[in-house]
Amino acid sequence: MNFKAIRGTNDHIPEDMAAWNFVESVARNTAAMFGYKEISTPIFEQTALFKRAVGEGTDVVQKEMYNFNDLGGNELTLRPEGTASVCRAFIEHGMHNKPYPVRLFYIAPMFRHERPQSGRLRQHHQFGVEIFGDKSAETDLEIILLGLTYLDNLGIKDLKLKVNSIGTSKTRIEFKKSFENYMNPLVSRLSEKDQKKYQLNPIRILDSKESATQDLLADSPKPIDFLDEDSKDHWGKFVILLEESIKMFKGVEFEIDKGLVRGLDYYSKTVFEIQPKNSNKAQSSILSGGRYDNLVENIGGPDTPAAGFGSGIERVILNMNEKEYEDLDFTQLLIIPASEEGLILSIKIAQQLRNKKISTSICSSDRSFKAQMRYANQINAKNVIVLGNKEVESNKISIKNLSSKIEKTIDLTLENILSTLDSNG
């Protein structure tokens, strides 16, 4: 019998955790600096929530969700993304009665049944933020600045920020009409793949990777050309603010990408995507999001404008080449029990030291003395104490610092041990 982690899921073994914890703490600190409060929601929800929020026609809903029925016959789904759940919680807890805007963030696993590849997993983790109740352009800017600050704090430089406005659902209908008029005579010139794509969802070929397709699209209508007055205003203000504030981030270039479209239906107006400037990876987007002014109302809440982003932690880690975090992989003190009485004493002293915040392990008395010393070295212990009959009888112990090899003999009291460990570092 050979059990393995499910395809597309990863264990985080101790060696991975330093990087992981670093990213999480940077995420929490950055969010806190911007005044965002952490929220955590269940990893599964009613299937209908995601269908409604993300959109029936999207790939995510159509073929990537982990759906299941529980024993009560409820249709449930492991969350494929975070925004829908947070909106549900926002409504359920009456957060629209809180002073606006409401700023929330989460760090949570997401599940999508996709074919895994570099930077794409079936279970991945996202740091995401959402801001509710503010339709101003500076809100869009705020979450982008939060995202850039987060990546900067992680030491990820040389980023490209793509922004676009896709208007409202109404203006998109007009755009679509015009776009199809433009494309229909040209469809036969698309590759087979893009033709299929076009049949399924015409707008999606806007961000096709095929250069032949992009050439055909060069003069095509774009969603941003169809904005209504309100969206146009919003966009204009947003771009001015962005142009000014992006200067604060060295190494970040921004680009208005009129072909940028999102795969989730709830977005409106501003959408954006951040990727490393010179990424040769296919799955290069490490942080993306936008505004979704209709989502809260769509799933049964009050009319509430909102915006947010999601950022894949695994992808972020793939892009952290500089090691900006410390590996805190050490044991401050290892106690080697050298006799039966020494073992009892070891257990008591270890407990007292742990209460004083000294990380302390006791070596197995099953192993030879030499093996125990070797173990102290292997686990990178800073200090070693041997407790045997000699120590029990004389009430004196020696504390050895393994890197300096210096051994200090002291009277056995907790205070002495603490001060010696302290001076040993």
Add this chain to the structure above:
RNA sequence: GUGGGCGUAGUGUAGUUGGUUAACACGUCAGGUUGUGGCCCUGAAGAUCGAGGGUUCGAAUCCCUCCGCUCACCCCA
């Protein structure tokens, strides 16, 4: 769902005109005398060569099927 690459101890690798006990390094464990580690020396454990079937006197090596990993498409974080 579609295509490419790859599967040999815990890890990284060697081993193909088929030929005996599948090799090396790192790691692990144990010893190098009695209570002091790292270096060094010696030894040990650890691989049904991804799985199943076929060809053959004989298969890690050739053929078929399946599985897994990985990269890319699609889509997304």
